[in-house]
Amino acid sequence: MTILTRRKLITSAAIGAGGLLTGCDALNRSPAFQDMLASAETANFTVQRALGDRMQLASEYGMADLSPVFRANGTRDPGTARYAASAAQGFSDWQLRLTGLFEKPQQFSLAALQSLPQRTQITRHDCVEGWSAIGQWTGVPLKILLDIARLQDSARFLVFHCADRLGGRSYYESIDLLDGFHPQTILAHRLNGEALPVANGAPLRLRVERQLGYKQAKYVTGIEAVASLAGIGEGKGGYWQDVANYEWYAGI
Amino acid sequence: MLKEAVIPLPPRHRLMTRLWHWSNALCLLVLLMSGLTIFNAHPRLYWGEYGANNDHAWMAIGSTDRSGYLRLGDLRVETTGVLGNWQDSEGRTRTWAFPGWATIPSSYSLADGRRWHFFFAWIFSIGLALFMIRSLWNRHIQKDLHMRREEWQTSHIWRSLRDHTSLAVIRRSAKEDYNVIQKLSYIGVIFILLPLMIATGLTMSPAMDSNWPFLTDLFGGRQSARSMHFLSAFLLVLFFLVHMVMVLLSGPVRQVASMITGGQGKETGR
Numbered sequence: 182m183t184i185l186t187r188r189k190l191i192t193s194a195a196i197g198a199g200g201l202l203t204g205c206d207a208l209n210r211s212p213a214f215q216d217m218l219a220s221a222e223t224a225n226f227t228v229q230r231a232l233g234d235r236m237q238l239a240s241e242y243g244m245a246d247l248s249p250v251f252r253a254n255g256t257r258d259p260g261t262a263r264y265a266a267s268a269a270q271g272f273s274d275w276q277l278r279l280t281g282l283f284e285k286p287q288q289f290s291l292a293a294l295q296s297l298p299q300r301t302q303i304t305r306h307d308c309v310e311g312w313s314a315i316g317q318w319t320g321v322p323l324k325i326l327l328d329i330a331r332l333q334d335s336a337r338f339l340v341f342h343c344a345d346r347l348g349g350r351s352y353y354e355s356i357d358l359l360d361g362f363h364p365q366t367i368l369a370h371r372l373n374g375e376a377l378p379v380a381n382g383a384p385l386r387l388r389v390e391r392q393l394g395y396k397q398a399k400y401v402t403g404i405e406a407v408a409s410l411a412g413i414g415e416g417k418g419g420y421w422q423d424v425a426n427y428e429w430y431a432g433i
Numbered sequence: 434m435l436k437e438a439v440i441p442l443p444p445r446h447r448l449m450t451r452l453w454h455w456s457n458a459l460c461l462l463v464l465l466m467s468g469l470t471i472f473n474a475h476p477r478l479y480w481g482e483y484g485a486n487n488d489h490a491w492m493a494i495g496s497t498d499r500s501g502y503l504r505l506g507d508l509r510v511e512t513t514g515v516l517g518n519w520q521d522s523e524g525r526t527r528t529w530a531f532p533g534w535a536t537i538p539s540s541y542s543l544a545d546g547r548r549w550h551f552f553f554a555w556i557f558s559i560g561l562a563l564f565m566i567r568s569l570w571n572r573h574i575q576k577d578l579h580m581r582r583e584e585w586q587t588s589h590i591w592r593s594l595r596d597h598t599s600l601a602v603i604r605r606s607a608k609e610d611y612n613v614i615q616k617l618s619y620i621g622v623i624f625i626l627l628p629l630m631i632a633t634g635l636t637m638s639p640a641m642d643s644n645w646p647f648l649t650d651l652f653g654g655r656q657s658a659r660s661m662h663f664l665s666a667f668l669l670v671l672f673f674l675v676h677m678v679m680v681l682l683s684g685p686v687r688q689v690a691s692m693i694t695g696g697q698g699k700e701t702g703r
Contacts, residue, residue: 233644432640
């Protein structure tokens with residue numbers, strides 16, 4: 182009797198495990214269940230923003246802490262003729278356009294950006310995949326550009342347009358104004374004391390240090406101030422959000 | 434004539450313990466399986482603050498064209514068919530580290546794995562906090578997991594370990610107070626391993642790193658925390674396996690039933 186029960190128990194446990202997997206996959210396909218799972222992301226965002234000072238800095242490191250090789254991921258070369266031509270002349274013709282809800286829309290050359298006050302920071306880059314690399318970034322704080330171009334009152338998000346395409350779509354990312362004005366949010370043009378390599382986003386990439394790697398848009402050509410992300414791409418606020426359901430808030 | 438008062442025995446497992454037990458069973462299973470999905474995105478573990486493909490991994494699951502392997506330090510073990518190179522249910526060869534039957538979802542999706550993981554992490558963390566508060570409040574911890582002075586003696590622990598090789602003693606002990614091995618296991622899991630899972634998990638979040646940088650320092654860096662997160666999960670799996678063996682040996686039907694209904698407590702006072 183006991184043995185039978187025990188065998189039954191083990192068999193039903195095995196069937197249960199199999200059923201669990203099929204069940205999980207079915208739940209995973211259900212939009213309602215996905216919405217429930219995603220509600221935890223709202224909690225992550227709210228709690229993480231509430232826990233610290235809103236302008237709390239990400240950890241900064243020393244030169245001794247640098248990764249020997251800073252791994253490049255995603256697009257390693259935009260590969261277009263236009264990009265190649267610009268790279269050939271040291272990106273002297275590169276323009277960063279500030280468009281959308283600005284009082285005074287602007288256009289900056291790389292040299293103009295480099296002549297503004299700069300910030301250098303050694304920070305840890307955390308990829309959503311799990312790896313980390315420490316690098317030294319130099320660039321112009323985004324706040325300086327926002328102060329020059331002056332946001333209109335209705336602006337809520339900053340969208341970063343990029344020169345690279347993945348799977349036929351333009352890469353883009355977006356952040357809110359809190360991260361936009363954060364002192365460590367910079368448009369970097371140098372990595373570890375050298376001009377930013379092509380694989381790491383030359384000539385200009387975003388550093389938004391309290392979020393994961395996919396937020397750090399590379400090959401940045403424009404910043405668009407918008408009231409809502411609905412009209413951009415598929416409306417989820419970024420390339421990976423649109424194509425693979427990654428979260429817009431990448432603080433975890 | 435005085436009638437003898439009938440005092441109902443307290444249940445062996447209180448309601449809070451039972452609720453927490455089953456919510457944990459579900460949460461930890463989902464957290465483990467969705468965690469393996471996340472691990473599959475980068476199946477390499479490092480010590481220190483940074484770690485990526487060019488850095489030395491103390492543990493890695495890899496694959497070649499035809500085989501899968503697990504590398505621990507300099508030791509390399511072929512794992513073809515299980516890790517790194519395996520066939521899915523339709524017979525296709527896959528080269529993700531952990532196979533589909535061990536992950537949620539069963540096909541690789543880092544975004545979905547993360548959603549499952551973080552949702553159940555909230556339920557698990559809230560459950561652990563409530564259980565700890567309630568069990569300290571109603572003195573469950575102090576009464577049932579308190580280590581008496583003589584229980585710390587090596588001879589006592591050794592005797593209790595030996596008792597676990599005897600089926601008769603295992604069956605009998607299911608009705609008694611927790612023995613020293615049970616106490617140490619439950620204390621270790623509830624107060625060390627489970628909080629460690631949460632703390633190392635939080636350490637991997639870049640926003641938490643800016644909010645609570647002391648966590649990163651405590652674990653010696655983000656990649657160390659990631660390694661410890663994985664190792665603690667592995668220890669929890671070991672705990673689960675021993676737990677299952679003990680339940681099966683000590684009378685599984687009664688044990689499972691008492692974790693559902695509460696069961697019957699001991700007749701003697703504590």
